[in-house]
Amino acid sequence: MRSPVPPRVLAAELGTMPAGERVVLRGHVHRRRELSTVTFVVLRDRSGLAQIVVRPDEMAAGDIPPEETPVEVSGTAIENPQAPGGVEVVGAEIIALSDPARTPPVELWRPSLSTGLPTLLDHAPVTWRHLAQRAKWQLTAASLRGFRETLDRAGFVEVHTPKIVETVAESGADVFEVDYFGRPAFLAQSPQFYKQQLVGVFERVYEVGPVFRAEPHDTVRHLAEYVSLDVELGFIDDHRDVLAVLREVLSGMVEAVAEHAEEALGRLGVRLPVIPADIPVIHFRDALARVGAPADEPDLAPEHERELGRWARAELGSDVLAVEGYPMRKRPFYTHPQPDDPRWSNSFDLLFRGMELVTGGQRLHRHGDYVAAIEARGEAADAYASYLPTFSAGMPPHGGFAIGLERWVGRLIEATNIREATLFPRDLHRLAP
């Protein structure tokens, strides 16, 4: 039997209630502020905040549950231009829905959070309750929605591929080993091999899932486990077709954030990036020249990326810049060379506000090219026995990219540490919470 109470109203809906309406709210006590004549209780639910005014003759201030306690509030909605949404609740009965909450490790009701990162991370299940923290993840969730909706519309199929694997896709060093029923196995560093093979099935695929990198370094931009947004598509001409899909995806993510996380954007003061209709492209060779680096540098240093980011913003009006043609010797063996000069590759990095966000490109698609590329690196093709046969089975020219989810949101909120954009980060030192 349910009690005959009115249905629950969300805090954000309170402003639409007619004055005098009986309402029931549920949420956490966000703030309890005792004045001489009344106590203000601010309730926090998934939608926002609501103000409840309690007079001493209704409920003694000391009987109001402490902050963070989940409660049910029944009362009357009345207009008050000073209250959030212009409506507050009076004549309220407040019932605790659990034991009184212990004082949290940080003051969750303060508008901004001045706590250091270690405290935030150590107490993550509680500190994520802070509205500014919660807003960060709301950007993440909206971004995921935009990612998928864009690809669904473009005929991509969502796939899920194994995370326990026999063969390592990238270099062998940074990999976690798993005891698989007594056999050694590994945690997938990427769905690379699977997404390529599935291009032969679905032509266009994407996957959102965890990837694992046993990063032995402690940096502000690496995690041992993160969420990778992987895309792969077939029947391309070259990597520029991949970049065109990436452009649509990023644009879709930005639009979804604007549509579904407007409040979070405002709270965090996020400046949404400009994604031009055509992402500007610079060749790696020209990028080196532009930043004054020696022509034989094999990669861009972080300060080079930052400088290119500033240039793209100032000169091209773009928050994103694609650098194409990275030297083949620095790219994985499955990378397709640049047809007119095989020192360079048909691959790219996308810099977002001067930091690498995406790696993508065209892959090899002929079996013979794979065998040659693997052997040229001094490896045995046998090590890829469950991967290579697909390339004898008729694989179209294809390519794809991967976006690091936490890195995307980290750049969006201009965080200094990627852990700020991760619910429960995993790194060299951190395995809990």
Added chain:
Amino acid sequence: MRSPVPPRVLAAELGTMPAGERVVLRGHVHRRRELSTVTFVVLRDRSGLAQIVVRPDEMAAGDIPPEETPVEVSGTAIENPQAPGGVEVVGAEIIALSDPARTPPVELWRPSLSTGLPTLLDHAPVTWRHLAQRAKWQLTAASLRGFRETLDRAGFVEVHTPKIVETVAESGADVFEVDYFGRPAFLAQSPQFYKQQLVGVFERVYEVGPVFRAEPHDTVRHLAEYVSLDVELGFIDDHRDVLAVLREVLSGMVEAVAEHAEEALGRLGVRLPVIPADIPVIHFRDALARVGAPADEPDLAPEHERELGRWARAELGSDVLAVEGYPMRKRPFYTHPQPDDPRWSNSFDLLFRGMELVTGGQRLHRHGDYVAAIEARGEAADAYASYLPTFSAGMPPHGGFAIGLERWVGRLIEATNIREATLFPRDLHRLAP
């Protein structure tokens, strides 16, 4: 420079082309059939099949690339009521986009697939190309879409939680161990602890991600790695509120399959399940009585589940049946007891066509209840040091459920083995492809 060819047309769009239109198609040679006067080439792309007619004076039959080779076809669309979509392509030029494909391990062009499961799995990257195989996963992708869209509409937030964990959520036996920078860690058997804690943050959360069970048995219904669709919500009255959300989710999944995978449904002859507006519920105690099992049985045997499934279908007109009240001693420590009789629990299993598909229920939400429950099982609360503090921090009454993705699709297609609904299954014996 792109060559000035007309934009690519998908096979499924061919029927909308005006007769006489020049078209370019890209796809795999699905079937090459040489008759005395012409050769029919059937092209397969992500959208379906297209027929190309090649006269010997246009191209020698022997020059047409073998089946599975990716090709580009340029030709003229003409009406032919016998062709798929009523249109075929004549006067075609066929260019191979890769080396000639090796003969696949199964005849992918045959309408049905009579190959045994081991061959299908051993050659999964190629056998999934078969239209009947591909259709199965199209049901999966559409189901995921329906799952998320339903929850997004209902104010749920998508989360991603760590798969490398310090503490095991379920029993300690069936867990994979990982070498985490020299420390022992585990692969998460479920996001249970995280999704509960995040109810304190977002109130309503869901996660789609891999879970890992070191199942030491080789059965047709278990995998060592599978995709779990996890949902958790706060401010509930009891498990019936959880069941109501599950009902919406299942209904949304069925609708999305009908909307986005209509062709796949037809190809597989799938009968979509009936999800009633209120899922029928039977108490565990009454379920035992109905199947004639002893009243002290702690669980339902598979034959009991099948019998209950038949009863629900025949008597209640429902493909789903919730069994609530499972004995507390058979449920995890975080399960909320039935308030009026703590031998039973506020939890349920959902049977879908007579097989367990979902486990869900209300969880404990008070810290003291957790400590008591853990100690009653002879465990030390210390083992849950990164989990339990959240329950002192004010947690609302909450609950949730988890749907096994492969099990859902397996039941939908009435597969006899869950591996039929898994792209690249992982089990006691299988770690590749």
